[in-house]
Amino acid sequence: MALSRLLAAPAGNIVSFSQSEFVGGQSATLTVGATNSSTATYDFAVRFIQVPTGWTLATDTIYPLWGWNYNRTDGIAPSATAEFKPFYVTPPAVGGTGQITWELWQVDTEFGFTSFVQKLDTVQQSVSASGTPSPFALLLPAAGSTTQPPTPEFQWQAATNAVGYLLEIEGSILGQRNPLDEIVSVSLGTVTNWAYSGTPALACASTYWWRVSATNASGSTVNNGSWQWFTVTAPDPFGLSAVDVAGLFPQLQCINRDVSALTDFAYTLEHGLTNLSGALLTTNASQVLVLIHGWNPSPLIGPATFDPFNEVPWQAVVTNLTQSPTFTTNWTVVAYNWAHDANVGTVPTAETARPVGPADVGGIPLIGSATDAAERGYQHGLLIGSKLLEQVGTNNLKQVHLCAHSAGSWALYTASRYLRANGPPKLQVQVTYLDPFIPAQACFNSSHPFTPDLLQSSTNYASVTVSGAVAADGYWATVDDVTDYAACGSTTIHWSWPSPNSATFKVDNTTYGQNNWYAHDGPVKFYAATIADPAIGAASGYGWKKSLMYNEYHNVSTESLTMTAMYLAACDCLRLEVTGTPGTLRLYSGTTLDGLTTSELVQIPESGRLQHEVPVTTSNMQFFRLVPTEE
Incomplete structure (x- = not known):
C-alpha cells in the first residue's frame, strides 16, 4: 500500500460520529466515519488527542506505537466513506459537556507496523452526558419534627436530571432507625411531594425515619446523603381527649383519632343534630330518641346524600316508629347519619387494611375495617352527647334513649358515658344494643381496648333513676354463635346484663324469633317488628316494649x-x-x-x-x- 502515495496526494475528512450524547457513568460505543477525497486508495487511521476532564476513551486494540487512542482501516477507495472500529466512551457519573479532538491520518501498515504518514483533518466533536441527579434536600416533615399527624405530607427539593423519586419510610428501635421495619417503599414520578395514605397505620408517639432517592438512568442520589426522622403525635383537632370520659381516646389508632377530615363529624360539629324532619334540636327536645347505624362497607356508600335510614332494615324502624300509636309528640327522634365516616372498607379489604392476624380464620375475614368504624363511632358518640346538651340545654334534657347497631354501638357507648358525666343529675338514659360489634370477638383482634365489659359499663346508672323502662337491652343473632370463631379458639360474647334492669335476647330463638332475623342485621329487623307489633316477644317484654317512649304511652x-x-x-x-x-x-x-x-x-x-x-x-x-x- 505504500506505493499509493506515488500515485496521488492523499486527502480526506472526518464526516460523522455515531453519537454525541451519553449517559453519565455508563460506557457506550462511538464510531467515527471518514471520506477519502483523493483519487487513489489509501489506508487511514483516526485518533483522539483530547477528551473532556473525567471522560475516558479507549479502543479494543493496543498498538505499540500510538497506544490505545486510534483505530485504522485499510484501503479506503477514492470518494468512499468508511467507519472505523468503535471507540468506547465513558463519561463521569455526574455527566457534563465538553469536546473531543479527533485527527484523521494517512497511515502506512507495512511490516506489521503502523506509521502515521501525514495528518489530513482535525475535528472537535461537542459531547454531553446526563449525570446522576443533583444533590437535594428534604423539606417536610422537618428533621426532628415531633408534631406529625398519622398521615404526614412529605415534600422535598427537585433534583436536576431526576426522572423519578423513591421514597422510603422505616420504623425505629431503641431510638435508632430499624432497617428491618420497612413501612413504605414507593416509586414516584417527577413529583416532589407525597401524602401518606395511612396504610399501614403509623403509631402514635412513635418515631419514623425517611429518605428520598432521586433516580435516572445514570443512577441515584440520596437526599443530603442520609435519613431524617420525625415523630407521630396523637391528633386531637377538636379536643376530644378533654371530653373522653371513658379514657380510651389515647388507645385508638392514630389515623382514627384525627377527625378533622371526617365529613359527617365536621357537618354535625358545625350544624348540630336534627330531627326526622331535618329541623335542628332546640330547648323543647327534652325527650330524645337517637338511632345510630353501624359500619358502612364501601359498596353501600352511594352518592353524597346516601342515608342508611332510607335503606333496609333501618327504614322499617323509622317508618314503623312514625306510624306507631306509641310515638308521642313529646319525643324527638334523631336518625344519626354518619355513613361516610363509617365507610372504611369492605370485609375483604379489611384483610389488607389492618393485617393483624391470618387472612382467614374459620371462614371469617379479618374485621379490621369494622374496628376502624368503631373507633370513629367512639368519637361520634362524644359529639352526640355534647350536642344534645348544647342544643337542648343541660337543664332541659330529661330523657335520652340511644339505640345503635353494630359498630355504632361505640357511638352509643361514649354518648351515654358523656351524658352521665356532664348531663343533669339523674338524667334518664336508656341504651339499646342491636348486635353490637366487639373487636375482641375474634381471637386475632383480642388486644383491642373495646371489650364487652366496656359496653356493659355504659348501663351502670347507679346515680340515675329511670321511670317506666329498663336501663339497657341488647339483642343478638345466631350468626354470632360460637361456631363462627371455633377455628381460632374464641368464644361468642353473649350479653350478661345486670338483672332486673336490663335484658339480653337472641332474636331468632325458636320461641319468639323468626328465621330471617338470624343475620347481623336481624336484631334491627326484630326491633322494627316490635315497634309495629309490640306483642312480638311479649312474653318476656323484649324489643320496643322496653323503651322509654313505649312505657310513657303504656x-x-x-x-x-x-x-x-x-x-x-x-x-x-x-x-x-x-x-x-x-x-x-x-x-x-x-x-x-x-x-x-x-x-x-x-x-x-x-x-x-x-x-x-x-x-x-x-x-x-x-x-x-x-x-x-x-x-
Whole structure:
C-alpha cells in the first residue's frame, strides 16, 4: 500500500460520529466515519488527542506505537466513506459537556507496523452526558419534627436530571432507625411531594425515619446523603381527649383519632343534630330518641346524600316508629347519619387494611375495617352527647334513649358515658344494643381496648333513676354463635346484663324469633317488628316494649290518661305529671314490671292535671302504673 502515495496526494475528512450524547457513568460505543477525497486508495487511521476532564476513551486494540487512542482501516477507495472500529466512551457519573479532538491520518501498515504518514483533518466533536441527579434536600416533615399527624405530607427539593423519586419510610428501635421495619417503599414520578395514605397505620408517639432517592438512568442520589426522622403525635383537632370520659381516646389508632377530615363529624360539629324532619334540636327536645347505624362497607356508600335510614332494615324502624300509636309528640327522634365516616372498607379489604392476624380464620375475614368504624363511632358518640346538651340545654334534657347497631354501638357507648358525666343529675338514659360489634370477638383482634365489659359499663346508672323502662337491652343473632370463631379458639360474647334492669335476647330463638332475623342485621329487623307489633316477644317484654317512649304511652291502664316522670334534684324525688279525667286513681310502684308492690291513692283535680312527687328510695329503675279505682 505504500506505493499509493506515488500515485496521488492523499486527502480526506472526518464526516460523522455515531453519537454525541451519553449517559453519565455508563460506557457506550462511538464510531467515527471518514471520506477519502483523493483519487487513489489509501489506508487511514483516526485518533483522539483530547477528551473532556473525567471522560475516558479507549479502543479494543493496543498498538505499540500510538497506544490505545486510534483505530485504522485499510484501503479506503477514492470518494468512499468508511467507519472505523468503535471507540468506547465513558463519561463521569455526574455527566457534563465538553469536546473531543479527533485527527484523521494517512497511515502506512507495512511490516506489521503502523506509521502515521501525514495528518489530513482535525475535528472537535461537542459531547454531553446526563449525570446522576443533583444533590437535594428534604423539606417536610422537618428533621426532628415531633408534631406529625398519622398521615404526614412529605415534600422535598427537585433534583436536576431526576426522572423519578423513591421514597422510603422505616420504623425505629431503641431510638435508632430499624432497617428491618420497612413501612413504605414507593416509586414516584417527577413529583416532589407525597401524602401518606395511612396504610399501614403509623403509631402514635412513635418515631419514623425517611429518605428520598432521586433516580435516572445514570443512577441515584440520596437526599443530603442520609435519613431524617420525625415523630407521630396523637391528633386531637377538636379536643376530644378533654371530653373522653371513658379514657380510651389515647388507645385508638392514630389515623382514627384525627377527625378533622371526617365529613359527617365536621357537618354535625358545625350544624348540630336534627330531627326526622331535618329541623335542628332546640330547648323543647327534652325527650330524645337517637338511632345510630353501624359500619358502612364501601359498596353501600352511594352518592353524597346516601342515608342508611332510607335503606333496609333501618327504614322499617323509622317508618314503623312514625306510624306507631306509641310515638308521642313529646319525643324527638334523631336518625344519626354518619355513613361516610363509617365507610372504611369492605370485609375483604379489611384483610389488607389492618393485617393483624391470618387472612382467614374459620371462614371469617379479618374485621379490621369494622374496628376502624368503631373507633370513629367512639368519637361520634362524644359529639352526640355534647350536642344534645348544647342544643337542648343541660337543664332541659330529661330523657335520652340511644339505640345503635353494630359498630355504632361505640357511638352509643361514649354518648351515654358523656351524658352521665356532664348531663343533669339523674338524667334518664336508656341504651339499646342491636348486635353490637366487639373487636375482641375474634381471637386475632383480642388486644383491642373495646371489650364487652366496656359496653356493659355504659348501663351502670347507679346515680340515675329511670321511670317506666329498663336501663339497657341488647339483642343478638345466631350468626354470632360460637361456631363462627371455633377455628381460632374464641368464644361468642353473649350479653350478661345486670338483672332486673336490663335484658339480653337472641332474636331468632325458636320461641319468639323468626328465621330471617338470624343475620347481623336481624336484631334491627326484630326491633322494627316490635315497634309495629309490640306483642312480638311479649312474653318476656323484649324489643320496643322496653323503651322509654313505649312505657310513657303504656304506663297507664287507659288511653284517657298520660303520665310522665321527671327527676328533681332539689327534693331528690320523681315528679309524676298525670293528665286525664278528674278522679281518684291508684298508683302502683316498684323496681320491676312484675313487682309493683307499693300502692297509694292519688287524685286528679278538676284541672285535669296532677303533679305528684315520689321520693327516690333505690338506685334501681322505678316503674309506675296508674289504675282507676273502679278497676
